[in-house]
Amino acid sequence: MKKLLTILIAALMSVCALFSFTACGNQKDPDKLYVGMECGYAPFNYTQTTDENGALKISNAPGYANGYDVLIAKKIAESLGKELVIVKYEWDALIPAVQSGALDFIIAGMSRTDERKESIDFSEPYYTSQLVIVVRKAEEGGKFANAKTLADFNGAKIVAQNGTFHDKALNAQGPAFGITRATPMESFPLMINALKTKAVDGYVAEDPGAQADCAANSEFTYIPLVNNDTGFTTTPGDVEISVGLKKGSEYLTAINDALAKISKEERSSLLETAIRNSFGNSVA
Structure with missing residues (x-):
């Protein structure tokens, strides 16, 4: 019963977030990528009060998002030629949100476990x-x-x-x-x-x-x-951190191509930057 309640709550949160994009005729812009994360897991993704160090405004909550996941998302958006939109979600609501179409994909320090692969597709890993x-x-x-x-x-x-x-x-x-x-x-x-x-x-x-x-x-x-x-x-x-997408998403090949362009050395540099920038910032 508790598990069922958790699933229902997560689904409701997903629907509410989707409504925030579509209310008042504000449909999702096809030139933008809507990427979900918790914005509370430094140094992968966290919230700060300014746009310092290249942080992006969170679309549906106060504050700016930064971290390794944001840096990876920027690289992918640049490769796809689209504007990046960061959307804040609770962890359990991320997969329902991408399944419903409220999100284009998840970049949130999520590993591609066998259980999750039954619900969504995953890219090649960008971190272990x-x-x-x-x-x-x-x-x-x-x-x-x-x-x-x-x-x-x-x-x-x-x-x-x-x-x-x-x-x-x-x-x-x-x-x-x-x-x-x-x-x-x-x-x-x-x-x-x-x-x-x-x-x-x-x-x-x-x-x-x-x-x-x-x-x-x-x-x-x-x-x-x-x-x-x-x-x-x-x-x-368990340990391969990847981008999560809706089953059959048209973005999968493009995301893998974008990730392939980021060398091991550059990934290490991006992570070091994210760790350094997260010092002293909120993780809430």
């Missing part, structure tokens, strides 16, 4: 993630600041974002290491607050996100786990 755990520093009362492997988190209460493979990995693998899985939360800002208030001992993140969060919160540090070694067991589909 590494799962880590953010904790409080020892001098801030953190009990797990010196951990090296998942086994060192025995007795810890760890949280992950709802609806992500982070949470699935934590749920499936955590108990074997004596880890208590906290009730998953809807966003990273909520998890950051939970760690600040000591409601949890840590949260699962990706390496760049952990770097940004620790830079913004001096009481935090993170444990640099290695997938399939000292950390979580993952599959390529």
